[in-house]
Amino acid sequence: MSTAYRRVDGRRARGDRRRTEIVEAALRVIERDGVAGVTHRTVAAEAGVPPASLTYHFASLDDLVVGTLTWSAERMATRIRDGIESSRIKGRSQAGAVAETLAEALGPQRGRTMAEYELYLLAARRPALRPAARQWLDVLTSLGRQPDEVGFRAFLAGVDGILLQGLIDDDPPTAAELLPVVEHLLEPLR
Amino acid sequence: MSTAYRRVDGRRARGDRRRTEIVEAALRVIERDGVAGVTHRTVAAEAGVPPASLTYHFASLDDLVVGTLTWSAERMATRIRDGIESSRIKGRSQAGAVAETLAEALGPQRGRTMAEYELYLLAARRPALRPAARQWLDVLTSLGRQPDEVGFRAFLAGVDGILLQGLIDDDPPTAAELLPVVEHLLEPLR
DNA sequence: GCACTACCTGGACGATCGTCCAGGTAACTT
DNA sequence: AAGTTACCTGGACGATCGTCCAGGTAGTGC
Numbered sequence A, B: 001m002s003t004a005y006r007r008v009d010g011r012r013a014r015g016d017r018r019r020t021e022i023v024e025a026a027l028r029v030i031e032r033d034g035v036a037g038v039t040h041r042t043v044a045a046e047a048g049v050p051p052a053s054l055t056y057h058f059a060s061l062d063d064l065v066v067g068t069l070t071w072s073a074e075r076m077a078t079r080i081r082d083g084i085e086s087s088r089i090k091g092r093s094q095a096g097a098v099a100e101t102l103a104e105a106l107g108p109q110r111g112r113t114m115a116e117y118e119l120y121l122l123a124a125r126r127p128a129l130r131p132a133a134r135q136w137l138d139v140l141t142s143l144g145r146q147p148d149e150v151g152f153r154a155f156l157a158g159v160d161g162i163l164l165q166g167l168i169d170d171d172p173p174t175a176a177e178l179l180p181v182v183e184h185l186l187e188p189l190r
Numbered sequence C: 001g002c003a004c005t006a007c008c009t010g011g012a013c014g015a016t017c018g019t020c021c022a023g024g025t026a027a028c029t030t
Numbered sequence D: 001a002a003g004t005t006a007c008c009t010g011g012a013c014g015a016t017c018g019t020c021c022a023g024g025t026a027g028t029g030c
Helices: A017-033 A040-047 A052-057 A061-089 A094-106 A110-125 A127-143 A150-167 A175-189 B017-033 B040-047 B052-057 B061-089 B094-106 B110-125 B127-143 B150-167 B175-189
Strands: A006-008 A011-013 B006-008 B011-013
Touching (some): A017 A040, A017 A052, A094 A175, A150 B150, A150 B175, A175 B150, B017 B110, B061 B127, B127 B150
Antiparallel strands (some): B006 B011
16 A cells, blocks of 8 residues: 555545545535435535445445534634634624624524534434534633633523524524623623 | 314314324434434334324324424423422522423433424424424523513523533533523523 | 556445325214 | 215335445556
């Protein structure tokens, strides 16, 4: 074996191009139709590859879903951390940055957010998915100073609740509408 | 038409026995395997009725899922309201009652809670389900005094977040562990 | 050039899906 | 007793599912 191979799911992966193309297509399908809409054929059509290509790159459909959600969780987590931190160094208030990020997650990023919570629910039934689901909590935790403090735990819960409830609003809430609640949740922490 | 009939889903329903049996079976299936596990045949087997019976009583599988989740939301909502109110008149602290109810929802009632949040996510994609999903919020709101207050909205979000995060804990949190967070969320309201 | 190997896919298989329909059953009316 | 009607279901249909496999292709080492 001359070229550098990595073992992934019991299968070799070199360029990984096809593989990531498939994962990205799967994420688009999940954002649009939910996990329920994921089949070999829908994802293959979305990615523009033959259905058999999925069986080649992933041991099972389940592996694909798990891989996609895990990968998505990582991307979203870093995106949020970067957003909050960069607006913090710009001198903006932390509450404002959080409120804006939440409004974004419920507006332009709505599909991504739904995917994220589908992961949560899947993780509730499958322990193997829990570390991936908790990444999101870990990112938020890394933004706090005393992660164990009661007020901070309340803040974490509040953020999840705001997002979840925002998903069943008829119109997504604006950052301005969210701001007072975020401020209230953040208040005892400063 | 001598006996009293009610129109349900464009179909008559008299005794409704079969119908509720099917709905209850569907709920058990959802609690066990999630919405993804619901098929005509799995529900029929769980209910001990022939698969064709589902097509007779429900216009489509989708109607069954929607009906089941709506019905479950109603039951859970009244159950929670009763629990909180009854323990309130017993002189216990409200925070304690809430914490206990949450711990119950994450322990013995875990399956029910997961079903509830599957409804949330389904409602995020299908506006028709949103009123049913919001019942849960309405119940909580009916317990508060000033539903529009910022602190109360934070409390509502916090409760949803606690439940959601509790579902991906490896061991369900106890009422004692939940109590400080609940108290913290309830604090500004009294 | 040839052999080799990793990479890829068309096409098909059996399983399972949602739904339908012809016909059976039992309760009520007359 | 006979008729009527609401209630129910066995069995089958076509569609779609996940997965497999024989074989094709393109790149590398000689």
